[in-house]
Amino acid sequence: GAVVSQHPSRVICKSGTSVKIECRSLDFQATTMFWYRQFPKKSLMLMATSNEGSKATYEQGVEKDKFLINHASLTLSTLTVTSAHPEDSSFYICSALASGRAPDTQYFGPGTRLTVL
């Protein structure tokens, strides 16, 4: 099956610093990747849609200047949380849509636990 990796799996940082999270599709190309955020006991909330070679599309209420997304290749998208604050602490999950496949082939990464002190 298709594999999506995320790095790092967990990160602890000080308030005010920036954190970069990588999302890679290991055995397929993904023109579209998605970034989600999950609060404890809550649903996965879509933050943005990342398209290779173009600007990301952000969901309403998500600050694009705070959550920078870059999708530089067909196998890599990055999410940078800039000037992180404790309220940004969350579980961030990416997914990759296998190119040319049905919409239900959205493969998820294992997630990144961000803790901002």
Add this chain to the structure above:
Amino acid sequence: DQQVKQNSPSLSVQEGRISILNCDYTNSMFDYFLWYKKYPAEGPTFLISISSIKDKNEDGRFTVFLNKSAKHLSLHIVPSQPGDSAVYFCAAGYTGTASKLTFGTGTRLQVTL
């Protein structure tokens, strides 16, 4: 505004019995629905999907039923196994939106021996 709802946060079922997980949605534009299984600290894994032109889809022990008039879908697991213990999310999407999904809040299934 929670467009996809899973009103049961948890469910406990005995091994071998049927597990029924429910999901309701409010947006009539949704035309395909998916179920994902998630273990702690892992990403969701796809289980089964159904498009709005069907009312049932079956894959092994998993069957998804869709009632469009009631805006309701359910996932049946028969027979339930201890390895099925996880959090189950339903998700909904519609064509033309680059496969964006809206997730429910999840139901934690515990299959007991």
